[in-house]
Amino acid sequence: MERSKAQPYHHGQLREALVTSGRALLEEKGIRGFTLRECARRAGVSHAAPAYHFASIDDLLSELAARGFDELAVAMTTEANRAEGGAAGGLIGQGVGYMAFAAGNPALFQLMFSREANRLESAALTTTAEKVRALHAAAIEGVIPHASGEIKQRMTDFAGASVHGFISLLLDGQIGGKDSSRALKARGLSLLSAMAETVVRAGG
C-alpha cells in the first residue's frame, strides 16, 4: 500500500494521538457515540492499531477519565490560588474551577462521574479521583479548622454535593433552559456564595 512520509508504517506517538482524538470524539459524539475505530481513523491508523496501546475501549475511556481528573485538580487549584477572601474565598474559587472545567468538557466530565467509569476500576483513575476529593476536603478544613469531625464531613458532603449537583444539572439541561450564559454564571456564583456562607456558619 502506498504510504507518504507523513504516514509512516510506525506512528511513533500513537498512544498520545489516540488520547487526543478520543477526547475530541467524546465531546463531539458523547459517550454512546464514542467508538474505537473512529479514534483510530482520526489518528490515521488502522482500526486494530489501538489494541497494542489500549487493551480495550474501556481502557482508553479509563485513561481519558484519569487525565480529566488531573486537569480538574489543576483547574480547582489554579482558581483557588487566584481567589481573594482567605480560606472561604479559596473554597469558592475551587468551586469556580470545578464548574469551569465541567462546562468546558461536559462529555468528559460526565464520563468521569459515570457508573461506567466506576466499573473500569483502573488504579490511575481511582488515584486521580481521590486527589480531587482530597483537595476539596482540605479547602473545607481551611475554612472551619476547629469544627468537629462530624461537622467537617457534613460540610464536605454539602459543599461538594451542591457544586457537583449544580453544574451537573446545568449541563444536563435540567437547570436554566433559556437563561443566558451570563445569567447562568451569576446563578452559579450565587450558589457558591450561599454554599460558602453555610460552611462558615457551621464552623461556629
Next chain:
Amino acid sequence: MERSKAQPYHHGQLREALVTSGRALLEEKGIRGFTLRECARRAGVSHAAPAYHFASIDDLLSELAARGFDELAVAMTTEANRAEGGAAGGLIGQGVGYMAFAAGNPALFQLMFSREANRLESAALTTTAEKVRALHAAAIEGVIPHASGEIKQRMTDFAGASVHGFISLLLDGQIGGKDSSRALKARGLSLLSAMAETVVRAGG
C-alpha cells in the same frame, strides 16, 4: 418454527414487555451494555419485533427515562406527605424520596440525568422532568413563601443541587467507599437537615 401456546405469534403486550425487560437490562448492564436485541430476547420475540413499538433504541431509552421521572415524582410526593415537621419536613421528605428512588434505580437515574437523555428531545421526557422540578420548586415555596424571587431561586438551586449531587456522587462511588449502608443513610439525612436549615434561614 414450532411455537407453544405461551409464545403465540402475536405477543399482545410487547410494548410493556420491552419496557420491563429493558429496565431490568439497563440496571444489569448499564447504559453502554444496553442493547435492543437483548431486550427483544428477554421479551421472547425476534430481534426486529421492537421496531414496530419503538422507532429506535433511543426511543425506548426515552420511554424508560420518562417513566423514571414519573416514578421519581411519585416517590418524592409520597415521602413528602408522610413526613412530619411542616413545610421544612416536607422538603426533607422530598429529598428522602429522591435519594431512595435513585438508590433503587441507579442506572435508570443516571440515564434520566445524562447528556444522552437530553439529546433525545422527547416531549414526554421533557414534560415529566419538568414536573419533578415543579414539585421541588413548590416545596421551597412552602418553606419560604415570603422570600424574594431571587432568594427563592437561589435556594431552589442550592437545595436541588445538594440533594442531586450527593446521591449522584454516592452512586458513582465518589462518596463513602467503605461506609456501611446505615452510615451512608445517616450522612444523607445529615445533609438533608443541613440543607433544610439553610433554606429556612434564608427565609429570614
Next chain:
DNA sequence: GCTCAATCTTGACGATGGAAAGAGGCAGAA
C-alpha cells in the same frame, strides 16, 4: 368466510469491538 392491516419473523447490510496472523521497521548482537 374474506380481506386487510397490524404484528411478528427471517434475512440482509454496514458498522462495531476484538482476536489471529502476517508485514514492516528499528535496535542490538554477531
Next chain:
DNA sequence: TTCTGCCTCTTTCCATCGTCAAGATTGAGC
C-alpha cells in the same frame, strides 16, 4: 555491516449490534 528478534502496525476474520426490507401470521371488521 548484516542478521536477528521484538515492537508496532495492517489485514483478515468473527460474533454482535441497530436498522431496513420482505414475507409470514393472525385477529378484527365487513
